[in-house]
Amino acid sequence: MTDTIPETLRSLLQGNERFIAGTPNALPDAVARVEQAAGQAPFAVVLGCSDSRVPVEMIFDQAPGNLFVIRLAGNTATLDAVASIEYAVAVLKTPLLLVLGHSTCGAATAAVDYAANGTTLPGAMQRFVDAVVPAALRARAAGGDWIAQTVAENVRHNLDQVVEQSVVVSHALAQGALQLAGAVYDLHSGRVDVIVNGR
Numbered sequence: 001m002t003d004t005i006p007e008t009l010r011s012l013l014q015g016n017e018r019f020i021a022g023t024p025n026a027l028p029d030a031v032a033r034v035e036q037a038a039g040q041a042p043f044a045v046v047l048g049c050s051d052s053r054v055p056v057e058m059i060f061d062q063a064p065g066n067l068f069v070i071r072l073a074g075n076t077a078t079l080d081a082v083a084s085i086e087y088a089v090a091v092l093k094t095p096l097l098l099v100l101g102h103s104t105c106g107a108a109t110a111a112v113d114y115a116a117n118g119t120t121l122p123g124a125m126q127r128f129v130d131a132v133v134p135a136a137l138r139a140r141a142a143g144g145d146w147i148a149q150t151v152a153e154n155v156r157h158n159l160d161q162v163v164e165q166s167v168v169v170s171h172a173l174a175q176g177a178l179q180l181a182g183a184v185y186d187l188h189s190g191r192v193d194v195i196v197n198g199r
């Protein structure tokens, strides 16, 4: 853990403050759009949840070109998610990776239901449930609000999963070219709380 918040993460948190206050800056900009057509240099790659209430660019008040976003139910570090993260890190040289969970996440709720009652979801959906179950089991052992703790554990778990699965990410970390963070978005307050800052 590092104590200082990197500049990139600070920018996200400042944008979140604007979002909470209802004073966003990130408005459509035709000039910027034309300039950006030549290439992208996002300052953060974000692995977030698909939940319709957590639009990543909006909650951080960021314009097009700033964030490289992957969204999957339960913000799980599947191999496809890792591949997209690697593109941002290795090709675009994005300096921050943020895994973003959120309160009362349906994937966390389903994982808790599976751990407590063995309830499964039909079709392919059990894939994301299974991916969140390790976090649900750790959260149960830790005590407290089971779903809220699962959301937090799942953020930590998926940060670990990215690093474990990705030589590209490990290399960038070793080079000091990438910083890691984990956070949880609160659906009621709109606030993003950082729970992991560096590693």
Ligand SMILES: [Zn+2]
Pocket (backbone or CB within 6 Å): 049, 050, 051, 073, 074, 075, 102, 104, 105, 106, 107
């Ligand atoms: Zn969710």
